[in-house]
Amino acid sequence: MKEPENGEIERAGYDIGKTAHRADAYAKVTGREKYAADYYDGEFLWAGVKRAGVPHAALTGIHAEDARALPGVIAVLTHHDIPGENRIGIIRKNQPVLADTRIRHSGEAVALVLAENRETLKDALNRITLDYEALPGVFSVEEALKETSPRIHEDNPEGNVVKAVAVETGDSAKAFNECDAVVEGVFEVPAQEHAYLETESGWAYQGEDGTYVIVASTQTPFRDCFEIAPVLGIDPAGIRVIAPYLGGAFGGKDGITVQCLLALAVLHSRGRPVKMWWDREESFLAGVKRLSAKMHYRLGAKNDGEFHALECRLYYDGGAYSPLGGEIMTLGAEHAGCAYRIPNVSIKGWCVYTNNPVGGPFRGFGVPQVTAAMEQMVDMAAQRLGIDPLAIRLKNAVRKGDRNCLGVTLTNSTGAVECLEKMSSHPLWKGRAAWKEEAGPFKVRGVGVACMAHAMGYPPMVADEARAKIELTVEGKIRVYAGVVDMGQGNASTYAQIAGYVLGQDASAMELVLPDTARTLPSGSSSASRTTYTYGNALIEAARSLEKAIIKAACERVPGSVAEGFLFLPGKVRHTPTGRELLLEELAAFMDDSARVTTGYFKMPVVREKLDAIYMGPHLIFSYGAHLVYVEVDELTGQVDVARYLAVTDAGRVINPQVFAQQIEGAVAQGMGYALTEDFKVRKGRIVTRDLSTYIIPTSMDIPAIDSVPVEIDEETGPFGLKGAGEIGMSGPLPAIANAVSDACGTRVFRAPMTGEAVYGALIRKKEEGTVL
Amino acid sequence: MKIGFTLNGKNTFIDVDAARRVIDVLREDLEMTGTKEGCGTGECGACTILVNSESRLACLMVAAQLEGAEVTTIEGIERDGRLHPLQKAFVEHGAIQCGFCTPGMVMASIDLLSRNPEPTQAEIREGISGNLCRCTGYQKIVEAVAAAAAAKEKDGLP
Ligand code: FES
Numbered sequence: 001m002k003e004p005e006n007g008e009i010e011r012a013g014y015d016i017g018k019t020a021h022r023a024d025a026y027a028k029v030t031g032r033e034k035y036a037a038d039y040y041d042g043e044f045l046w047a048g049v050k051r052a053g054v055p056h057a058a059l060t061g062i063h064a065e066d067a068r069a070l071p072g073v074i075a076v077l078t079h080h081d082i083p084g085e086n087r088i089g090i091i092r093k094n095q096p097v098l099a100d101t102r103i104r105h106s107g108e109a110v111a112l113v114l115a116e117n118r119e120t121l122k123d124a125l126n127r128i129t130l131d132y133e134a135l136p137g138v139f140s141v142e143e144a145l146k147e148t149s150p151r152i153h154e155d156n157p158e159g160n161v162v163k164a165v166a167v168e169t170g171d172s173a174k175a176f177n178e179c180d181a182v183v184e185g186v187f188e189v190p191a192q193e194h195a196y197l198e199t200e201s202g203w204a205y206q207g208e209d210g211t212y213v214i215v216a217s218t219q220t221p222f223r224d225c226f227e228i229a230p231v232l233g234i235d236p237a238g239i240r241v242i243a244p245y246l247g248g249a250f251g252g253k254d255g256i257t258v259q260c261l262l263a264l265a266v267l268h269s270r271g272r273p274v275k276m277w278w279d280r281e282e283s284f285l286a287g288v289k290r291l292s293a294k295m296h297y298r299l300g301a302k303n304d305g306e307f308h309a310l311e312c313r314l315y316y317d318g319g320a321y322s323p324l325g326g327e328i329m330t331l332g333a334e335h336a337g338c339a340y341r342i343p344n345v346s347i348k349g350w351c352v353y354t355n356n357p358v359g360g361p362f363r364g365f366g367v368p369q370v371t372a373a374m375e376q377m378v379d380m381a382a383q384r385l386g387i388d389p390l391a392i393r394l395k396n397a398v399r400k401g402d403r404n405c406l407g408v409t410l411t412n413s414t415g416a417v418e419c420l421e422k423m424s425s426h427p428l429w430k431g432r433a434a435w436k437e438e439a440g441p442f443k444v445r446g447v448g449v450a451c452m453a454h455a456m457g458y459p460p461m462v463a464d465e466a467r468a469k470i471e472l473t474v475e476g477k478i479r480v481y482a483g484v485v486d487m488g489q490g491n492a493s494t495y496a497q498i499a500g501y502v503l504g505q506d507a508s509a510m511e512l513v514l515p516d517t518a519r520t521l522p523s524g525s526s527s528a529s530r531t532t533y534t535y536g537n538a539l540i541e542a543a544r545s546l547e548k549a550i551i552k553a554a555c556e557r558v559p560g561s562v563a564e565g566f567l568f569l570p571g572k573v574r575h576t577p578t579g580r581e582l583l584l585e586e587l588a589a590f591m592d593d594s595a596r597v598t599t600g601y602f603k604m605p606v607v608r609e610k611l612d613a614i615y616m617g618p619h620l621i622f623s624y625g626a627h628l629v630y631v632e633v634d635e636l637t638g639q640v641d642v643a644r645y646l647a648v649t650d651a652g653r654v655i656n657p658q659v660f661a662q663q664i665e666g667a668v669a670q671g672m673g674y675a676l677t678e679d680f681k682v683r684k685g686r687i688v689t690r691d692l693s694t695y696i697i698p699t700s701m702d703i704p705a706i707d708s709v710p711v712e713i714d715e716e717t718g719p720f721g722l723k724g725a726g727e728i729g730m731s732g733p734l735p736a737i738a739n740a741v742s743d744a745c746g747t748r749v750f751r752a753p754m755t756g757e758a759v760y761g762a763l764i765r766k767k768e769e770g771t772v773l
Numbered sequence: 774m775k776i777g778f779t780l781n782g783k784n785t786f787i788d789v790d791a792a793r794r795v796i797d798v799l800r801e802d803l804e805m806t807g808t809k810e811g812c813g814t815g816e817c818g819a820c821t822i823l824v825n826s827e828s829r830l831a832c833l834m835v836a837a838q839l840e841g842a843e844v845t846t847i848e849g850i851e852r853d854g855r856l857h858p859l860q861k862a863f864v865e866h867g868a869i870q871c872g873f874c875t876p877g878m879v880m881a882s883i884d885l886l887s888r889n890p891e892p893t894q895a896e897i898r899e900g901i902s903g904n905l906c907r908c909t910g911y912q913k914i915v916e917a918v919a920a921a922a923a924a925k926e927k928d929g930l931p
């Protein structure tokens with residue numbers, strides 16, 4: 001964009017680094033926004049799923065006669081009714097859409113019912129009975145890895161192992177002998193439920209051209225087409241997926257939930273649209289969970305605090321199917337050493353199948369698990385060596401140009417040290433001792449810190465690319481075709497802001513088309529901290545092309561003008577030498593239709609070295625963070641109260657401070673839930689926490705004021721210097737709180753969540769044993 | 774059963790099963806989908822509406838309870854095309870992410886401010902604690918409610 005001659009007028013448009021209210025806020029706050037769950041048009045049918053209710057069994061019969069006989073039931077479908085392949089899966093195609101011979105988790109879908117209304121649907125589902133022979137189940141990682149345990153996927157050559165990875169750099173065996181202090185710990189983190197407010201939902205119909213149209217709450221519309229089509233036995237071009245704004249997703253809608261079932265239903269709906277909306281219990285039962293993990297850690301350091309050797313054994317429970325479990329564990333293994341330089345490393349990780357609920361992506365992918373462990377290890381090492389926890393982190397944190405634990409040279413922006421330094425100068429860090437002293441009777445106070453790193457984008461083996469499309473409409477508006485889903489994080493608004501900035505437009509001139517496989521271009525999933533980085537870069541290119549096209553049209557309208565003479569203003573361009581103004585609408589009328597639409601492409605850069613360091617290759621660009629927390633522990637109950645929270649983040653430059661803060665605050669809140677209350681309990685494959693009164697997510701009373709401070713280091717490959725901010729905040733709260741609890745109580749709880757009961761138990765044990773860790 | 778009530782200021786008559794959930798009456802029968810369902814069991818607050826000016830959970834009410842009531846939903850709080858001060862504050866303070874909790878949150882906040890026009894931060898947190906939000910961490914919602922309370926005083930708005 002040409003430098004503006006009049007700075008003030010230029011500022012009338014969107015700006016970079018300034019808060020712009022979200023484009024979706026008005027429609028959402030008035031209740032007008034239409035989510036996938038909000039369709040009730042015409043003579044539609046309800047579709048619902050019969051679920052197994054047993055965790056592991058051979059399925060021998062499905063009795064649907066009673067259900068079929070019920071008035072108002074249109075169809076009951078089983079695996080016999082699937083015209084194409086009855087297997088889906090992103091990496092490993094082994095999950096049936098409707099169970100055929102085997103049930104592998106209690107939420108397994110067995111039959112699909114179409115009915116006139118919800119009441120009939122419920123009634124019909126209750127009338128379906130199953131014949132099965134129960135099989136012994138596998139409910140823990142330990143059992144899964146035993147040679148003698150039942151195999152959950154008989155044809156898996158690795159037994160119950162989904163994926164195993166190993167990273168070896170330096171010589172860790174030798175290096176541990178060279179250390180002055182070696183600390184060890186075994187950490188456990190629970191499965192976590194996304195608990196988005198909008199449960200899985202969708203709406204489907206057959207379009208006039210025969211296309212199957214599925215409006216779904218999904219993070220992955222383009223990939224979904226390739227999963228749905230083979231199930232119907234048709235070409236992906238025959239499927240259209242539309243993703244409106246999502247009512248939350250956090251990874252839980254990365255892939256198939258209702259989509260294939262809805263497509264199947266439409267085959268039998270007699271031309272009527274079909275609605276499916278899981279209730280909360282079904283969402284808990286059938287939706288994916290963050291993988292629980294058990295992690296054995298050993299960290300060795302020199303007397304001066306320098307980390308010298310790290311050994312980790314990571315065990316992730318992938319559940320019955322693993323849409324991305326192996327990849328989730330792999331990202332965990334890649335981040336096992338967090339944001340530190342450690343020359344000698346041995347990391348081994350396993351993701352296994354069990355008969356537990358299906359594991360899948362959840363904000364942070366596999367990283368919050370390992371960060372929880374590593375950041376506690378760092379504190380344990382600091383304590384052993386008598387070094388301040390912030391100082392030991394500063395000493396070991398990676399800087400630009402360093403090699404990380406995988407041996408990859410960090411050539412891009414690396415702000416771990418800057419985050420820690422910013423924290424060290426913050427009043428909350430400086431005032432920590434005074435605050436601790438003011439604890440009331442029967443209360444103890446502690447302060448904890450954690451550092452974190454999170455890779456951006458897909459690993460090198462999967463092209464992380466986006467195709468942006470932008471149009472000058474005949475009405476003179478700038479329309480952005482968002483190729484990546486907005487699940488609530490506000491990326492669609494940021495796209496409007498980016499394009500508006502490049503073209504000098506304000507919010508009133510912008511329009512958004514949300515992801516629709518028939519209208520927007522494939523740009524990958526809404527995940528992996530990539531949505532603004534990858535699509536934003538593509539969009540800048542598209543917007544600059546459109547700028548050129550508009551100026552070209554303007555030159556033709558102003559005799560004797562040259563391209564440099566034009567300035568973009570909201571709704572128009574001005575020829576500065578003559579002062580003549582041309583409305584965008586006027587210009588659009590003179591442009592060919594093809595000239596009014598431009599596109600841009602971007603592919604995320606990847607490492608050039610060490611491609612074989614880990615499965616699918618290591619990442620190149622990371623966001624970083626440093627968190628500080630104040631906690632107060634009630635000695636009589638063990639209850640942990642979080643009093644203050646500081647999150648310092650290097651996610652490159654900030655385009656919209658409000659949207660950035662939203663991401664950090666939201667991630668920290670989810671991380672606090674993960675640390676303190678959220679425990680998705682499954683007993684022998686059956687879910688114990690089936691609702692929001694037994695699975696406890698934080699309320700407004702549980703979350704303190706959160707200070708979010710960005711460290712704005714320019715990432716030269718990012719759109720206006722930005723890196724991803726969606727996930728980095730998720731990994732900090734658990735270890736920071738664990739370290740604070742340890743600081744307060746003088747004992748450590750190695751297992752999350754740190755409920756009052758767990759902390760109280762640790763206090764009692766400490767009293768009894770006199771243990772100090 | 775024939776039921777008459779006022780919905781967002783309009784006389785409304787419906788003929789439904791007396792036991793039909795109000796959330797279904799609103800969303801499915803009357804196609805007012807601004808009121809959301811997040812759990813159906815009274816745990817999330819997404820379905821909060823005002824019944825005779827007090828907040829109620831539409832997923833726990835049945836149609837028969839509507840008889841003669843004055844019901845307000847998120848669709849009914851704008852005045853002459855202008856946002857309610859709380860709606861405006863939610864937009865300006867970034868209190869909305871996915872937005873699925875938002876209608877319920879706004880309705881609960883209206884109820885809170887009508888009972889307590891000058892709440893402290895702690896009172897706001899308590900007042901909205903029956904409404905779950907999974908996206909925001911609540912901070913910006915609390916700020917929005919505080920700002921709306923302050924603005925209301927200034928404007929002398931109801
Ligand atoms: S839907 Fe009514 S409280 Fe959750």
Ligand code: FES
Binds near residue numbers: 247248907909
């Ligand atoms: S904004 Fe998503 S649940 Fe509150």
